[in-house]
Structure formats: structure tokens, C-alpha cells
Amino acid sequence: GAGVSQTPSNKVTEKGKYVELRCDPISGHTALYWYRQSLGQGPEFLIYFQGTGAADDSGLPNDRFFAVRPEGSVSTLKIQRTERGDSAVYLCASSSTGLETQYFGPGTRLLVL
Amino acid sequence: QQQVKQSPQSLIVQKGGISIINCAYENTAFDYFPWYQQFPGKGPALLIAIRPDVSEKKEGRFTISFNKSAKQFSLHIMDSQPGDSATYFCAASRGGADGLTFGKGTHLIIQP
Numbered sequence: 001g002a003g004v005s006q007t008p009s010n011k012v013t014e015k016g017k018y019v020e021l022r023c024d025p026i027s028g029h030t031a032l033y034w035y036r037q038s039l040g041q042g043p044e045f046l047i048y049f050q051g052t053g054a055a056d057d058s059g060l061p062n063d064r065f066f067a068v069r070p071e072g073s074v075s076t077l078k079i080q081r082t083e084r085g086d087s088a089v090y091l092c093a094s095s096s097t098g099l100e101t102q103y104f105g106p107g108t109r110l111l112v113l
Numbered sequence: 114q115q116q117v118k119q120s121p122q123s124l125i126v127q128k129g130g131i132s133i134i135n136c137a138y139e140n141t142a143f144d145y146f147p148w149y150q151q152f153p154g155k156g157p158a159l160l161i162a163i164r165p166d167v168s169e170k171k172e173g174r175f176t177i178s179f180n181k182s183a184k185q186f187s188l189h190i191m192d193s194q195p196g197d198s199a200t201y202f203c204a205a206s207r208g209g210a211d212g213l214t215f216g217k218g219t220h221l222i223i224q225p
Binding site: 004031033035040041042043044045046047048050055056059091093095100101102103104105106107 | 117119145147149154155156157158159162202204206208210211212213214215216217218
């Protein structure tokens, strides 16, 4: 079956601009996660959704970052007033209810010039 | 504060040898410990995972050893193959559906 998909695969933007990154989880998965992976580092947890609500947003670095999942499926990570330090790969993962295994998408590579 | 420390940063092993990667954690509330494999340009993929009620888990050529008192766990790859060359991450969470805390990764190269 189809895995987690993320669009776009690459995004280049200028400092100060607004970007949206999209995640399509595996069909039927109720839990959805966003992570950020900087070059040479492990993924860093940002936010976790259970259904439509954000169950844990403790990893969001500041109020420029926001994520939504209005219908409990597709999620969008939104970054306002982008900074060069936001350049990273943004990974999305999903898991089935009650199970711990998280399945990752290929990521969106964000470059802020 | 880095909650999961991983070593070594890089590792070169001959084909057929055993690759060993180590991790240590600080948060005693962690109770789920997965290992992920990542190839360049791809997302991480789950290899094997363990919970602290067992000291070892084996799946094929991959084994996790877990030492709860020392707060350490390790990944052993037996009969390492060139196709195993990738970056490996240990991770930990409080179980259930919590977000994962990852180590910094180990870049593994298997020489033919």
C-alpha cells in the first residue's frame, strides 16, 4: 500500500517568506508526527496529532511554526517569516492507533536563502 | 540537554563482520526503544524495537541488547553486508504514541 507522502520534495524560499509543507499519512493512521532533521543530526520532534487535535506541540521551536490537521488526515506545517536557520529536512510520520511504530515519509528539504 | 547519546559517530566494518552501535539515555520514563535505518534522501525506516521488560530481542541479523540498570542499549548487526551501509539512529519514547527522541546517528560503512 501507499506510504507516507510529503510535498513538495524540495522547497527554496527567501528569508522572511511564508511556507507550507504538506503530509499525507498512511490511510487509516490516526497519529501523525512532524520532525525536523538538520544536516548530520537525528530527527527532532516538533508536534504530534491524534486525530484532528494537537496532542503534543512541545517541540515547536517558536510561534513562527504552526501545524494543522483539520480533517484528521492530511496535515500542513506552516512556517512564518522564515529564517536561514529553518533550513532542514522536515519529516512527517504516521502510526496506527495504539501502536508505537512510526512510518516516515521521504521528507521535504527546505532551503531558506 | 541531549537525552539520547549515540556512539560511535561513524563506523567502518568489513563485510561479514559484526557492527555494534551504542546508545545511552537519561530519562527513566522512556519505555520504548526503536532503531531506525536511513539511506541518503530517504526517511528513516524502523529496523527493530525493544521495551525494557526484556534484555534482548533478535530479528534476523539484527539484535538489540538492553541494560535497564545502566540505561544503555545497543544494536548488533551480524554478518554485515554492503547493503547495510546507511545511517542508523537509536531513539526512545515514553511509549504509546509519544514523539521519539533520537540520537545523533551513526554513519555505517560496510567494506566489501
